[in-house]
Every structure is written in structure tokens, then in C-alpha cells.
Amino acid sequence: MAITKLPTIVLGGTGYVSGELLRLIAAHPHLDLKAVLSDSHPGERVAKSFPHLAPAYPELTFSSLEAVTKLVGDLPDTALVSAAPHGVAAKLIDDVLTAAEKAGTRIRAFDISADYRYTSASAYEAVYKHAHGAPARITQFSCAVPEHLDTLPTAHVAHPGCFATAVLLASVPLLKLDLIEPRLYVTGITGSTGSGRTPTAGTHHPQRHSDFYAYNPLSHRHTPEIVALAAAATSVDAEFNFVPHSGPFARGIHVTVQAHARRGIRTTELLEQLGAFYRGKPFVRVTDTLPHVKDVAGSNYSFVSGAAGGTTIATMCVVDNLVKGAAGGALQWLNRAYGFEETAGLSAPAAGWT
Numbered sequence: 095m096a097i098t099k100l101p102t103i104v105l106g107g108t109g110y111v112s113g114e115l116l117r118l119i120a121a122h123p124h125l126d127l128k129a130v131l132s133d134s135h136p137g138e139r140v141a142k143s144f145p146h147l148a149p150a151y152p153e154l155t156f157s158s159l160e161a162v163t164k165l166v167g168d169l170p171d172t173a174l175v176s177a178a179p180h181g182v183a184a185k186l187i188d189d190v191l192t193a194a195e196k197a198g199t200r201i202r203a204f205d206i207s208a209d210y211r212y213t214s215a216s217a218y219e220a221v222y223k224h225a226h227g228a229p230a231r232i233t234q235f236s237c238a239v240p241e242h243l244d245t246l247p248t249a250h251v252a253h254p255g256c257f258a259t260a261v262l263l264a265s266v267p268l269l270k271l272d273l274i275e276p277r278l279y280v281t282g283i284t285g286s287t288g289s290g291r292t293p294t295a296g297t298h299h300p301q302r303h304s305d306f307y308a309y310n311p312l313s314h315r316h317t318p319e320i321v322a323l324a325a326a327a328t329s330v331d332a333e334f335n336f337v338p339h340s341g342p343f344a345r346g347i348h349v350t351v352q353a354h355a356r357r358g359i360r361t362t363e364l365l366e367q368l369g370a371f372y373r374g375k376p377f378v379r380v381t382d383t384l385p386h387v388k389d390v391a392g393s394n395y396s397f398v399s400g401a402a403g404g405t406t407i408a409t410m411c412v413v414d415n416l417v418k419g420a421a422g423g424a425l426q427w428l429n430r431a432y433g434f435e436e437t438a439g440l441s442a443p444a445a446g447w448t
């Protein structure tokens with residue numbers, strides 16, 4: 095008997111995260127890529143924007159929004175994964191969901207932008223300073239790191255940002271196990287793909303390579319998202335003091351979280367507690383060696399470690415911003431939502447040398 099794969103549509107066209115979605119979907123045993131929406135290049139070959147994906151998609155061309163909305167009306171069941179920019183994604187997803195609703199077909203959405211990460215339009219608008227594109231849809235989305243929410247209460251999912259993913263993986267266990275005072279000091283370093291495909295004066299290669307610097311200290315726009323998601327995962331209102339940095343590499347994030355310990359604790363016990371917290375979570379590995387970005391770059395894995403001494407606990411976490419922090423994390427949610435094995439299409443380890 096032929097195995098039916100789930101029709102899947104990607105929004106986000108020529109962007110970096112869209113490219114990662116296409117790469118991962120090509121190797122996914124249960125997904126069948128039906129269309130990729132491009133706002134700027136409809137009709138053009140996907141392999142022209144992503145030459146490395148030519149072996150997987152030699153002939154596929156980008157679709158228009160009109161073609162995508164028609165397609166979801168023709169297909170009985172579709173997964174929609176969006177890597178469109180914030181401020182654009184909410185309305186775009188709303189258009190596609192509305193087309194499916196009108197046609198009476200089933201669809202579930204997985205959004206990688208910030209648009210559906212907040213629980214109200216006013217919370218979103220306070221951070222992003224523009225009106226939300228589809229406020230009536232907000233309650234149809236849940237937002238969490240997959241490891242921190244066992245049962246999905248809504249049809250659709252918003253994936254947390256890449257920095258938020260790493261910071262939450264390193265800090266939620268400390269808060270939930272009541273190991274620390276709820277005031278956390280976080281240093282995060284991100285590679286240049288975190289800024290997307292379009293270069294700007296502050297983000298393009300000559301500016302970032304061979305250099306290392308902080309930006310937006312204590313005022314990064316992902317901090318309110320981290321605070322809200324940590325509270326949802328732990329029921330603790332914690333203070334996060336977050337200083338992001340630009341790292342001289344293309345992909346990957348390293349975060350270090352420090353906080354005062356509630357009691358004396360040794361490194362061995364800390365690692366045991368972290369290991370127990372993430373037991374049964376296939377993509378989080380608690381290690382007794384300090385994690386490197388190259389341990390996870392290109393993969394959906396996150397390595398977490400830590401140290402305890404005196405009155406302080408420190409945890410470190412590495413993720414790939416484009417995979418675990420975006421495309422892979424969204425597909426991990428998709429796998430769960432559709433009852434596939436959580437690791438389907440995502441279990442390949444990192445390359446190690448990139």
C-alpha cells in the first residue's frame with residue numbers, strides 16, 4: 095500500500111529560514127512539499143535562490159499567494175509552515191487559513207516569525223510598534239519551546255525566536271526546579287544568519303567577520319518574549335538581564351545564563367538535575383563537557399551544560415539558530431501535531447566541522 099505523505103506549503107520564499115525548511119522537508123519521511131510562496135520571485139526556479147538545494151528540487155518554482163490559496167482549497171489536509179518576516183506573517187497566514195476555511199479543507203499552521211508569539215495584540219504591538227496583522231487569530235496559536243509544553247492546546251503553533259529558544263532551554267529547568275533566585279543574567283552570541291538574507295550596514299559580512307561585539311544590551315526585543323515564555327513554562331515571574339553579541343560565524347547561538355543559587359549545589363548535582371529534567375527529550379543533550387556551537391550547527395540538537403560553585407549557578411546552551419531556533423523547531427512541533435515520531439526528518443547530527 096502506498097504511504098500518503100502530508101502535503102506541506104512553505105511561506106518565506108527566498109529567505110534563509112525558508113531555505114532550511116526546504117532542506118529539512120526534502121529529507122522528511124512524512125512530508126510532501128507542494129509549494130513555496132515567494133513574494134518577490136514567483137515563477138522563478140527555487141534552485142536559483144538556493145543552488146545547494148538543486149539536487150532536491152531541480153525543477154520546483156516559487157508560487158504566488160494566489161496559487162497557494164487555490165492549492166489549500168484543493169487539498170483536503172495541508173501543513174503550512176511560515177518563515178515570512180514579522181509584521182507580514184500574521185496577515186499572510188490569515189489569508190491562507192481563511193482560504194482553507196472557505197473551501198472546507200483542513201490546515202494547521204506553524205509560524206516562525208514573532209507575529210503569533212504573544213497572547214494579545216497589545217503585548218505584540220508594545221514590542222514591535224505596529225498594529226498586529228490578524229488579532230482575531232492570536233488565540234488559535236500556542237507558543238513554547240517544544241521541550242517545555244507536553245500537550246498542544248491549539249490548532250496552530252508559533253515557534254519562539256532563536257535566542258529565546260536557547261535562553262529558555264538553559265533557564266527554564268533552573269526556575270522550575272527552584273534552584274535559583276528569579277533574577278537571571280544572560281549573555282548570548284549569535285551567528286550572522288540570525289539577521290536574515292538582506293544585508294544592512296550593521297549586519298553584513300565585512301562588519302561582522304573577525305569581530306565580536308555586544309548590541310542592544312538589556313533592551314533586545316526578544317527579552318519580553320523570553321520573560322513571558324519562561325513564566326508560562328514555570329509559573330515564575332523572573333527577571334532576565336540579556337546582553338546579546340554578534341559572533342564571527344554564520345550559524346549557531348551560544349548562551350550563558352547565570353543566577354544566584356537558592357542553596358549550595360555542586361556541578362555534579364546540577365548536571366544530574368538538568369539531565370533528569372530533559373530525560374526523554376530527544377533533541378536536548380545534557381553534557382558534562384562544555385558545549386560548542388559546532389556540536390550542533392546544522393542540526394536540530396541543543397547541548398546544555400552547567401557549573402555550580404559558591405552562590406552562583408551558570409548554564410550554557412548551544413543551538414543552531416536556523417534549525418532548532420527556527421525551521422527544525424517548527425517541524426518538531428509539526429511532527430507532534432500530526433502524530434509523527436518527534437524526530438522524523440530531524441535526527442541527523444551536526445556536521446562537526448563547517
Ligand SMILES: NC(=O)c1ccc[n+]([C@@H]2O[C@H](COP(=O)([O-])OP(=O)(O)OC[C@H]3O[C@@H](n4cnc5c(N)ncnc54)[C@H](OP(=O)(O)O)[C@@H]3O)[C@@H](O)[C@H]2O)c1
Pocket residue numbers: 106107108109110111112131132133134135177178179180182186206207208254255256287288289290291292415416419420
Ligand atoms: N534567521 C534566523 O536565525 C531566525 C531564527 C528564528 C526566527 N526567525 C524568523 O524567521 C523569519 C524569516 O527569517 P529569515 O532569517 O529567513 O529572514 P530573511 O532571510 O530576511 O527572509 C525573509 C523572506 O521573507 C520573504 N518576504 C519578505 N517580505 C515579504 C512579504 N511582504 N510577503 C511575503 N514574503 C515576504 C522574502 O522572500 P520572498 O520575497 O521570496 O517572499 C524574504 O527573503 C522571520 O520572521 C525571522 O524573525 C529567523
